[in-house]
Amino acid sequence: MNGGMNGGMKAGAGVWAVHLAVLAALAVAGLLLPAYHMTNLARIMVLAVFAMGYNLAFGYAGLLSRGHAMFFAAGMYGAGLPVWHWGWSAGPALMGGTLAGGVLALAVGLLALRTAGVSFMIVTLMFAQAFALSILYFNDWTHGDEGFVLADTGRSLLGWSMAADGPRYAVAWALFAAGLVISVLLVRSRFGRVMVALRENEERARMLGIDPFAAKLRVLVISGLFSGRGRGLCGAVRLCRRRFRRHPYSILPMLYVLIGGAGTVLGAGLGAGIMFYLTDFASSLTSAWLFLVGAALVVLVLFAPRGILGFVRARLWRDLP
């Protein structure tokens, strides 16, 4: 990309320096910020894990999925139900949530990836709808209409209670860091190039010997794992609402990714942060914050289709992953 091995390696060092610096800054921020902003930042990092997962599918591989709310919810139930029914602690519950997101993504992907483009969007939306209805239908087991409160045993990790601010921030940071590092490794790998090739031109990618179906399925499963992990974490540290709300959660990750820049690793987190504080600010003025979400989508797609970091990549730093 940058002319020769040497340039690529130099760019690689720069990329790692920037991303690790962001992580370090976030860690320091956790120590310095007042409690209110610390909780917000923890929440943003959790949402960012979800958004990074969405970004892999939407931003890098070009899969316009509306099913991610379902993977997100699967993460919540995969983590929350074992705690509720069998008294699991937070560690195994997080793994359960992550796995639930991935397994559901695999099942949905096997079917939905036979379609493409608009049909893919609609099929994933329909699976999500069927999933949401099933949660209501099996209400005795899932408490889908009213949610449930987790016992405190389910909210302790390695002996720390997740109800306290400090450990909660640390856990959110650790999972965000893991997500960020995995994302950078992934998009800079050979497979990362394959994802972009699929987004840009599937036919040509096929001619290069890439199996589009297998590759997209891998992306979707990885993306599902991220979503499940993000949501499992949400439940465990009690950072977001426990009730399954289909609408905003299927749109918000797309919005975060578009603001920050689709197909940039840091974009997902940046978008989540901007939107979080913007929503926070807007809801202090008016209850009509969904209007703001809608308007932001329209304005972005009209005037800044590449997002903030997309602009940075186009103008300032071509090697930004």
Added chain:
Amino acid sequence: MSFGPFLLLALMEGMVTAAVLALAAVGLSLVFGVMRVVNVAHGAMFMLGAVIAWAVAAHLPAPAWVGFLAALVVAPVVVGALAAAADGLILKRLNYDPEATIVATIGLLYMIEQAALTFYGPDARAVTAPFTLRLQLPWFGYSGYKLFVVAAAVVVLLAVWRLMTRTRAGLVMRATQVDREVARAFGINVDRVYMGTFALGAALAAVAGVLIVPISQAHYLMGGDPLLLSFIVVIIGGLGSLRGTVIAALIIGLGDGVISMFFTPTLAKIIATLAVAMVLVFRPQGLFGAKA
């Protein structure tokens, strides 16, 4: 009530669903066929039609049927104008790029729903039917208004069909659908065709909303289900094919009526949604479409 009349009732309810669905879905199909734009805000247009019908009925000091007729005129005009504005201000500037327009219409959907919530409120509100004729069958009585809805939908659909096949405007629209560039080369104002098509599609959804409101009440979130069902109908019918869309609306509407009579509504919806998803997965060109 024995099985035969029970089935008849289920089929009649299904016909009403099918009629309203066909109107909404034909609007969506027109927009997709001619413009290649997936209008995610289509359900919101349907909801706006219903809300406007309520507003007209509530503020017009006249008998119910006058208000209803007024709403049948006002709602499509207002919603059509809104759609035309959205086309000129947003979609046109995106060059009708398929994915960008999806994102933009999702944004539009949220803005319209929030506006309805702010100005109309969170309550479901009923509108009196324009007449209260009751059709007495040997086994049960049936609302005459529901039969009127079916008849009205048939009339509107016939009008759309005539417009598309027998008039110059329809010819121009079909020409644009086949090849936008060649149409432009022949002096067709493609921008105007697109604006008109988008407005017409939204107006059809609004008419469907006005017709349904005396049966099912107006609510600011009522657009979600019709949107999903319209998508299903349009895809099963074959994208852009009007005849396929109407047939698919009949299948889905009648199927929905029968299934929800014999199973619990939630289970029926789960089964129906999964079944249609499978059709999309294994026959992406639709049941009546020739090619994807």
